């Protein structure tokens with residue numbers, strides 16, 4: 001018998017608490033796919049229980065959850081997050097057009113730079129200038 005999957009939306013105070021944690025808040029809404037708005041997103045975060053750690057990254061599990069969120073909550077884009085020992089689904093609603101197709105991005109702060117430097121064996125300065133070059137090229141590319 002497998003345990004049932006339980007999905008609970010976090011109340012506003014819990015969302016606020018989670019977003020006060022830099023490690024969680026770093027990955028955040030970046031732009032609305034519908035209207036292009038870059039600020040003013042309402043976060044909806046759900047706690048998922050009953051999915052084992054090994055299954056959390058599973059394509060099938062994620063597809064199932066995606067389908068469920070689309071059907072049950074009419075949320076188009078969801079992001080799977082693990083934080084501490086917990087498993088969450090993170091989503092955002094655009095204030096301007098109410099779309100839930102909101103893309104996320106990771107904020108590259110000093111701590112993230114240090115991690116990338118550690119993983120790639122480069123200095124933080126090298127990583128930073130490399131990223132800046134990529135951003136510059138992407139801007140030229142999308143212009």
Ligand SMILES: [Zn+2]
Nearest residue numbers: 032035094097
């Ligand atoms: Zn929008």
